[in-house]
Amino acid sequence: MASLVFQKSRSMMLPALRASLSKPILSSLLPTFLGGSFKIPSLASLLEELFPRILLAVPKKKVSHSRKAMRAANKGLKDKHNLVHCPGCGGPKLAHHLCPTCYSFLHRMWKSGNKDNHKLL
Amino acid sequence: MKHGVAFRKFSRTTSHRMLMLRNLVTSLFEHEQIKTTLPKARDTARLAEKIITLGKKGDRSAQMRASAFLLKPEVLPKLFGTFASRYAERPGGYTRIHKFGNRPGDNAPVAILELVDNPRDLRFEITARAIGREVLQDKLRTEKPINLIKTGVHSTQNIIETEKKLEFGQTGMLRPKTRWNMQKMLRFRNQDAVSQLSRNVGNYIDHLMATPIAMKNLHDRERRKTVTGEFALRAGQTAPGDTRSVLDLSQGRLGLRQLRSGPVLTANYIFGRKPKAR
Numbered sequence: 001m002a003s004l005v006f007q008k009s010r011s012m013m014l015p016a017l018r019a020s021l022s023k024p025i026l027s028s029l030l031p032t033f034l035g036g037s038f039k040i041p042s043l044a045s046l047l048e049e050l051f052p053r054i055l056l057a058v059p060k061k062k063v064s065h066s067r068k069a070m071r072a073a074n075k076g077l078k079d080k081h082n083l084v085h086c087p088g089c090g091g092p093k094l095a096h097h098l099c100p101t102c103y104s105f106l107h108r109m110w111k112s113g114n115k116d117n118h119k120l121l
Numbered sequence: 122m123k124h125g126v127a128f129r130k131f132s133r134t135t136s137h138r139m140l141m142l143r144n145l146v147t148s149l150f151e152h153e154q155i156k157t158t159l160p161k162a163r164d165t166a167r168l169a170e171k172i173i174t175l176g177k178k179g180d181r182s183a184q185m186r187a188s189a190f191l192l193k194p195e196v197l198p199k200l201f202g203t204f205a206s207r208y209a210e211r212p213g214g215y216t217r218i219h220k221f222g223n224r225p226g227d228n229a230p231v232a233i234l235e236l237v238d239n240p241r242d243l244r245f246e247i248t249a250r251a252i253g254r255e256v257l258q259d260k261l262r263t264e265k266p267i268n269l270i271k272t273g274v275h276s277t278q279n280i281i282e283t284e285k286k287l288e289f290g291q292t293g294m295l296r297p298k299t300r301w302n303m304q305k306m307l308r309f310r311n312q313d314a315v316s317q318l319s320r321n322v323g324n325y326i327d328h329l330m331a332t333p334i335a336m337k338n339l340h341d342r343e344r345r346k347t348v349t350g351e352f353a354l355r356a357g358q359t360a361p362g363d364t365r366s367v368l369d370l371s372q373g374r375l376g377l378r379q380l381r382s383g384p385v386l387t388a389n390y391i392f393g394r395k396p397k398a399r
Contacts, residue, residue, distance in 0.1 A: 083367045083368070083371070084367060085367055087247070087250070087251035087254065087255075087296075087298070087299060088247045088250030088251050088254065089250065089254070089359065090254060090359035090360070090361070090363060090370075091357045091358065091359050091370060092357055092367040092368075092370050092371050094220075094222065096220055097219075097220045097221060097222060098219045098220065098221045098222075098233065098243070098247075099247070100221075100222070101357075102246075102247055102250060103221070103233075103243070106241075106243070106246050106247075110241055
């Protein structure tokens with residue numbers, strides 16, 4: 001309620017409307033015990049609340065293909081430079097990481113070692 | 122500011138965090154090799170090494186503190202027996218962390234945390250594979266691939282014994298890095314480890330030599346040869362003797378094909394169409 005009153009005094013949008021609506025009309029018709037201090041919000045402040053100035057910003061023209069492409073210049077995928085040969089299998093692997101081929105081979109070997117080998121295949 | 126703070130919080134309360142780390146340490150002692158996220162692995166390694174130090178002490182107060190920390194009583198005899206004897210000579214550094222890419226669900230960096238010198242020591246196995254590959258590459262320079270497959274490689278134990286004694290600057294059959302890894306693996310272990318390593322090296326060399334034979338049998342059975350008579354390899358697959366760069370290997374058939382620089386132990390080289398001698 002207090003903010004509405006404050007905005008009403010600051011708004012420069014519709015001075016004519018403001019002048020006409022500054023007097024509380026409807027509230028004077030109400031009986032005093034229901035709230036003589038009730039002020040209906042003015043049209044100017046209502047518009048300020050529903051359409052704040054920041055929402056009125058809009059692009060003037062469609063961004064051209066060339067400008068859009070220039071903005072996307074830095075968004076390309078980067079190459080990986082930390083690829084080395086695995087000493088075990090010779091294939092490519094990440095530097096300072098385990099070779100997935102070698103680990104997969106060893107892990108399967110250990111898993112099969114745990115299995116029951118007495119099953120007839 | 123958080124400069125130089127030693128402990129991670131893991132977005133958990135103190136009690137939750139401590140219980141999680143206790144669980145991880147207990148699992149590590151039970152399985153001797155676990156896969157978890159990298160930050161968790163680093164904090165778990167730190168705690169696990171302190172508990173192993175308690176295990177090495179072995180007195181009554183150490184036993185009480187270790188049993189209060191660990192969550193499974195089955196792990197306690199392992200700690201005061203197996204690990205205490207295994208790490209008796211080693212001054213610290215009982216765990217090892219291997220980085221292993223990123224997890225698919227949340228792209229978290231993942232690591233494999235293992236106890237050093239455990240029966241499934243990853244670094245030991247990969248060093249064995251590296252030694253095997255280098256020995257084969259050395260042999261391929263002098264012998265023909267098909268003759269090498271027929272005779273086999275039997276001198277792995279001798280090679281390891283000689284390389285073990287070499288110093289840093291001296292040249293030998295192995296690359297300096299591979300030799301250093303091998304010496305590190307064998308440093309706090311007994312003679313059984315040398316025979317185990319030579320057995321693993323021999324097995325891997327046999328595997329590498331058997332692969333082209335197996336490929337040829339598979340292709341003959343299923344007639345999977347391409348029109349040009351090649352035994353197709355997948356992208357990233359290689360064999361001993363291959364000297365291409367990592368990027369060429371990754372591109373597979375789109376990358377640079379094998380240069381005429383030497384013999385390669387693939388089915389294509391042994392059984393496929395031979396390049397015309399110029």
